[in-house]
Amino acid sequence: xxxxxxxxxxxxxxxxxxxxxxxxxxxxxxxxxxxxxxxxxxxxxxxxxxxxxxxxxxxxxxxxxxxxxxxxxxxxxxxxxxxxxxxxxxxxxxxxxxxxxxxxxxxxxxxxxxxxxxxxxxxxxxxxxxxxxxxxxxxxxxxxxxxxxxxxxxxxxxxxxxxxxxxxxxxxxxxxxxxxxxxxxxxxxxxxxxxxxxxxxxxxxxxxxxxxxxxxxxxxxxxxxxxxxxxxxxxxxxxxxxxxxxxxxxxxxxxxxxxxxxxxxxxxxxxxxxxxxxxxxxxxxxxxxxxxxxxxxxxxxxxxxxxxxxxxxxxxxxxxxxxxxxx
Amino acid sequence: xxxxxxxxxxxxxxxxxxxxxxxxxxxxxxxxxxxxxxxxxxxxxxxxxxxxxxxxxxxxxxxxxxxxxxxxxxxxxxxxxxxxxxxxxxxxxxxxxxxxxxxxxxxxxxxxxxxxxxxxxxxxxxxxxxxxxxxxxxxxxxxxxxxxxxxxxxxxxxxxxxxxxxxxxxxxxxxxxxxxxxxxxxxxxxxxxxxxxxxxxxxxxxxxxxxxxxxxxxxxxxxxxxxxxxxxxxxxxxxxxxxxxxxxxxxxxxxxxxxxxxxxxxxxxxxxxxxxxxxxxxxxxxxxxxxxxxxxxxxxxxxxxxxxxxxxxxxxxxxxxxxxxxxxxxxxxxxxxxxxxxxxxxxxxxxxxxxxxxxxxxxxxxxxxxxxxxxxxxxxxxxxxxxxxxxxxxxxxxxxxxxxxxxxxxxxxxxxxxxxxxxxxxxxxxxxxxxxxxx
Numbered sequence: 001x002x003x004x005x006x007x008x009x010x011x012x013x014x015x016x017x018x019x020x021x022x023x024x025x026x027x028x029x030x031x032x033x034x035x036x037x038x039x040x041x042x043x044x045x046x047x048x049x050x051x052x053x054x055x056x057x058x059x060x061x062x063x064x065x066x067x068x069x070x071x072x073x074x075x076x077x078x079x080x081x082x083x084x085x086x087x088x089x090x091x092x093x094x095x096x097x098x099x100x101x102x103x104x105x106x107x108x109x110x111x112x113x114x115x116x117x118x119x120x121x122x123x124x125x126x127x128x129x130x131x132x133x134x135x136x137x138x139x140x141x142x143x144x145x146x147x148x149x150x151x152x153x154x155x156x157x158x159x160x161x162x163x164x165x166x167x168x169x170x171x172x173x174x175x176x177x178x179x180x181x182x183x184x185x186x187x188x189x190x191x192x193x194x195x196x197x198x199x200x201x202x203x204x205x206x207x208x209x210x211x212x213x214x215x216x217x218x219x220x221x222x223x224x225x226x227x228x229x230x231x232x233x234x235x236x237x238x239x240x241x242x243x244x245x246x247x248x249x250x251x252x253x254x255x256x257x258x259x260x261x262x263x264x265x266x267x268x269x270x271x272x273x274x275x276x277x278x279x280x281x282x283x284x285x286x287x288x289x290x291x292x293x294x295x296x297x298x299x300x301x302x303x304x305x306x307x308x309x310x311x312x313x314x315x316x317x318x319x320x321x322x323x324x325x326x327x
Numbered sequence: 328x329x330x331x332x333x334x335x336x337x338x339x340x341x342x343x344x345x346x347x348x349x350x351x352x353x354x355x356x357x358x359x360x361x362x363x364x365x366x367x368x369x370x371x372x373x374x375x376x377x378x379x380x381x382x383x384x385x386x387x388x389x390x391x392x393x394x395x396x397x398x399x400x401x402x403x404x405x406x407x408x409x410x411x412x413x414x415x416x417x418x419x420x421x422x423x424x425x426x427x428x429x430x431x432x433x434x435x436x437x438x439x440x441x442x443x444x445x446x447x448x449x450x451x452x453x454x455x456x457x458x459x460x461x462x463x464x465x466x467x468x469x470x471x472x473x474x475x476x477x478x479x480x481x482x483x484x485x486x487x488x489x490x491x492x493x494x495x496x497x498x499x500x501x502x503x504x505x506x507x508x509x510x511x512x513x514x515x516x517x518x519x520x521x522x523x524x525x526x527x528x529x530x531x532x533x534x535x536x537x538x539x540x541x542x543x544x545x546x547x548x549x550x551x552x553x554x555x556x557x558x559x560x561x562x563x564x565x566x567x568x569x570x571x572x573x574x575x576x577x578x579x580x581x582x583x584x585x586x587x588x589x590x591x592x593x594x595x596x597x598x599x600x601x602x603x604x605x606x607x608x609x610x611x612x613x614x615x616x617x618x619x620x621x622x623x624x625x626x627x628x629x630x631x632x633x634x635x636x637x638x639x640x641x642x643x644x645x646x647x648x649x650x651x652x653x654x655x656x657x658x659x660x661x662x663x664x665x666x667x668x669x670x671x672x673x674x675x676x677x678x679x680x681x682x683x684x685x686x687x688x689x690x691x692x693x694x695x696x697x698x699x700x701x702x703x704x705x706x707x708x709x710x711x712x713x714x715x716x717x718x719x720x721x722x723x724x725x726x727x728x729x730x731x732x733x734x735x736x737x738x739x740x741x742x743x744x745x746x747x748x749x750x751x752x753x754x755x756x757x758x759x760x761x762x763x764x765x766x
Contacts, residue, residue, distance in 0.1 A: 042468065042482075082567055087485055090382075101392050102487045190468035190482060192428075192436040252381050259485050263566060275511040 034120040035248065036255035037113060037230050039177070039221040040089070042190050043262025044279060044320035046286060047153055047219070048169060048176075049126075049327055057180050058126045060219070060322075061173040062107050062262065066282045068293070076293035077281035082263045083107045084175065086232075091256035094229055094246040103261065104241045109234040111177040113225060120224040126150060126184040128327040136213035141188075141196055148185040152216045154201065155324040156283045159208040159297055165326045166288035173286075175236070177260065182223025189216045189321075199277070199299035208297060215299060217321040230256045264320070271301045283323040352412040354454055355384065357391040360408035362609075365584070365638045366498065368394075369456040370411045371447065373478075374420045374464035380413050386462050386484040387411035397491035397562075398569045399578055406582055414450055420464050424450060426478060435471035435672040437463065437478055444474040444690045448615055448629035452763075455613075455631070457638045457692070458497050460490060472496065472671040474690035475615060488566045495563055495570065496671060499578040500644030500664035503671070504556040504564035506546035515553035519717045522643045524563060524574050527554045533722060534573045541573065580642040581664065588651065588659035588696045589727065611637045612695040612703060614755075618712055618745045619688040620668055625712075625747045627755035628690050630700065637694030640664070641724040646715045648725045648741065649693055654707045657727045659696060667691050700763075703756045707749040716740040 046061040062084045068077040085103035093099065128150035132139075138146030157164055166172065189195045194215070202210030232245040247256045264279065271277060276298040284296050299321070360367060370387040372380075391409035394400050400407060416423050424447050425440030440446075447459055459476045468482040470489060477493050495501040502525045506513070515527055525547035526532035534541055534557055541557040548554060556564060561571035570578060615628040639661035647663040667689040693710055695703070715725070719733055719740030733741035 042485075085485070089485075090385075101389065101396055103485070188466075192467055192469060252378075261485050263486075272507055272511050272513075275507060278508045 032119055032226060033228050034224045034226050035228055035230050037182075037223050037225050037258070038255055039258045039260060040187065041177070041219045041221070041260040041262075041322075042217055043084070043260070043322065044217070044264065044282070045260075045262055045322040046169075046173065046283060047126075047150070047184075047322055047324045047327075048165065048286075049325070051165070051167075051326060053180075056123055057178060058124060058184055060177040060179070060221075060260070061169070062175045063282050063286075064172060064174045066285050068281070068285060068290075070293050077285065079264055079279045079282045081107065081174070085261045085263065086111070087259040087261070088245070088247055089257040089259045090250060090253040091230075091247040092250050094248055096242050096245065100240065103259070104234075104245070105239065106234060106237070106241060106260075107174050109175045109237050109241065111175070112233045112235075113223065114231045114233055115226055116181045116223065117226055120226045121181040124179055124181055124184065126179070126327075128153075128155075128324060131211070131213055134212060135198055136211070137198060138214060141214070144188055147188040147216060150184065150186045150219070150324060150327070152186045152214055153219065153322050153324045154199075154213060154215045154299065155327060156280075156297065157287055157325050158327075159201075159211075160287060160291055160295075163287040163289060163291050166286055168288075169286050169325075177221075179221055179223075182221060184219060184221045186216050187218035187220045190218050193304060196304040198302045200302050201297040201299050203295055203297055205294050207295065210297065212302060215321045219322070225256075232258070262320075273303045274300055276300050277320065279320050280323070283325075286325060352414060352450070352454065353380075355387070355411045355413075357388055357409040357411055358395060358404070358407060360455075360635065361405045363405040363636070364408045365406050365582075365636045366457045367408045367410070367455040367633075367635065368458050368460060368494075369451055369454055370409065370460045370462060371424075371451065371476075372411075372413045372415070372464075373422050373424055373426060373461050374416050375413070375462075376417070376419050377415050379419060379464060380415070382481070383413055383462060383464070384411065386481050389484045390460060390462070390479075390490055393487040394490050394494065397488075399575060400491060400494070403582060408455075410454060410456075412451060412454055416464070422463065424461070426461070426463060435473075435478075435670060436467070436469040436480075437465075437471050439473075439478075444476065444615065444617075445628045447476055448631075452629075452631070455633045455635065458494070470672065473686075474667075475692055486566065488562065488568075492562050492566070493671075495574060495578065496665050498638075498644075498664060499574065499581040500662075500666075501563050501574050501577060502548045502665075504547050504561055506549050506551050509551070511551065513550045513552070515548070515550035518646070520548075520554060521718055521721045522646075524561075524571075524577060525554050525556060530555075532557065534576075537576070538572045577642075577644065581640050581644050583640070583642065584636060585639050585641055585659075585661065585696070589657070609634055609636055610697065610699045611635060612698045612700060612756075613637070614693040614695070614710075614747075614752075615690050616693050616710065616747055617688055617690050618667075620714075620744055621687040623745045624688070625745045625751070627747065627751065630755050630759035632700050637696050638692070639694040639696070641726055643720075643722050643725060646717050647691070648713045648715055648730060649691070650711045650713065650727070650730055651693075651695060652707075652709050652711070657731070660725050660727050660730050661694065662725050663691055700756050700760050704753060704760070708752055709749045710747040710752070711743050712745045713741040713743050 041060050048059045048061050065081050066077050066079045070076050083105050084107040086106045087103040088099055131151055140146045198212050199215050200212045229246050229248045237243045249255050280299050372383040375383045414423055425443035426437050429438040461476050461478045463480050465480040467480040469480050471478045483489050502523050520527040543555045545555055547556040557573040558571035560568050562568050563574055611633045613631050613633055617626045617628050644664040645662050651659040668685050
């Protein structure tokens with residue numbers, strides 16, 4: 001029996017229509033143009049979950065100068081900030097045309113990334129688990145994956161039941177990066193020695209109780225931004241810092257990569273074993289009420305227990321570790 | 328005709344062959360040398376695959392620009408040149424010149440093979456270099472300096488003051504002025520510091536008369552007591568600062584061109600001419616010499632000939648000096664900046680400040696002024712290294728006469744500890760000529 005031509009044509013038409021509509025079962029049909037944005041942050045930033053945001057936001061906050069004294073007028077905390085620098089580590093600048101050699105000074109700005117939407121990125125994931133038991137280090141300190149838990153960004157407010165993030169914390173920071181979508185992970189420390197070592201957070205009076213843990217000064221934030229450019233909005237920008245920076249991915253890395261570096265004055269270049277990281281005192285000023293200075297749990301370098309003879313000195317240099325608040 | 332074509336092919340192949348040797352480095356001139364350039368700096372890639380060349384190029388350009396923008400260097404920019412050299416790695420992050428993770432307690436966050444310094448010079452054959460900034464493809468922020476190289480993990484490019492600070496060590500022999508916060512306490516008890524930017528003598532420090540604004544606060548070189556520094560606001564103490572007046576004065580002394588060497592007695596005058604001869608091209612022979620302070624062993628690591636004035640100085644920028652003799656006659660002296668046996672690091676340094684970060688042997692750069700490899704084949708040039716008493720002739724230039732007086736003082740103020748003999752130097756020169764790579 002001969003099949004009529006119109007039947008063959010109709011069958012082919014049906015198959016074609018079915019194939020067209022079922023193609024997405026076999027390939028990604030999402031043609032939304034998006035750009036991967038990565039922000040590496042290094043320094044003594046406060047990673048704050050603002051209570052008002054209901055847990056859906058983390059701010060990388062830049063601390064102001066701190067000059068605190070006790071009731072007797074003795075200096076208890078002196079930290080002089082030298083600024084926060086933002087660099088385009090990879091990507092093509094659309095606007096402005098060039099970046100300063102020392103990056104843009106963003107210490108007094110509020111940074112957001114636009115546009116962000118649900119099509120390209122989910123609500124912010126910023127996982128901070130429970131500290132593992134002693135020696136409280138990542139399972140494999142040489143494996144980047146082991147450092148991804150934000151628990152490796154220490155937290156002062158976890159140890160104080162009566163002292164929580166101040167409701168006026170925004171007055172105590174000079175600027176911040178607001179993260180509302182994407183993923184925020186901890187990253188291995190910028191100093192290979194610190195990567196292998198631990199810190200004991202303690203005070204002279206033994207209350208709150210001391211504890212030991214590994215700490216990092218670095219985090220990595222990743223988000224997919226719709227479109228082929230990323231706009232970095234810098235509210236309150238002044239001087240040579242523009243109010244917005246537009247970047248697109250380059251042909252090598254296929255992403256936009258930013259670097260945020262915090263630098264403060266007279267950083268203790270090297271910290272001997274059992275010596276305190278004195279600049280950590282700045283984070284206690286964000287608590288309400290500020291605990292008595294004798295109660296501050298200050299990190300003391302305990303060295304590298306993994307390497308025989310490898311106690312070494314921790315070297316924050318211009319980069320001190322951060323602290324998580326409100327998690 | 329065929330013969331001509333064949334000859335052309337041979338010449339062409341030779342030229343291409345020469346390029347094939349040099350081109351893999353793909354040197355990029357980031358700041359061209361001038362006639363005054365004495366401090367050519369090469370930025371060498373380490374651990375970057377060909378796919379990552381643009382990452383290295385970007386980092387190298389950034390670092391070169393950072394130095395050019397820093398105040399002291401911008402004011403003396405004609406003395407410097409920058410060239411980047413891409414030495415491709417087969418595997419990302421794996422060094423091609425012998426840098427590797429430390430296997431135990433070390434001075435730095437990176438360790439290296441005994442042959443690393445020689446390998447670096449071999450890789451850079453034909454590329455003039457006073458110092459080599461090695462950018463390691465490692466996702467960290469640390470640095471380490473030894474021999475003729477300064478190793479930086481690539482994240483250091485985001486800290487624009489690192490290399491301007493490190494060159495303060497390499498050129499002016501400047502000491503680090505930072506020290507740990509209380510309650511850490513380290514009292515300095517080493518050799519007297521009376522020539523440097525740290526002062527361990529009785530007050531006032533040497534700089535007080537010239538710089539009356541100096542505050543002379545305690546702490547320097549990692550020690551919290553027993554030593555003072557002039558100003559808190561100084562590149563050697565604080566990132567983002569310029570050199571303080573004291574460090575600036577030491578740097579300015581260090582970059583002053585050295586006087587020409589004395590003529591040896593065995594030079595033959597070929598003939599006199601009625602017309603003044605054209606000035607000869609500037610020629611300097613650069614030696615990288617491994618010196619062991621404990622055993623007195625000396626060996627030449629590399630030899631190269633450069634068409635530029637040397638980076639040597641007679642200023643008192645350190646306590647190690649060398650004397651160049653030709654046929655037994657002293658023709659030149661120079662001071663090695665800083666302490667060449669000290670391994671400097673930021674990040675990952677040992678527990679006691681600087682005291683443990685020393686090695687017995689180090690590669691020292693020695694310059695032979697107005698010399699060529701060809702001429703050295705027939706000369707009796709020897710090099711003797713001296714340890715100078717820190718308090719002898721403080722802050723005075725180490726001229727041949729001054730060194731002679733220090734050697735014969737009672738007790739001696741300059742003690743020789745190693746000598747590169749004329750025979751050993753000639754052998755090294757012959758090897759260099761035999762293996763010289765066309766440029």
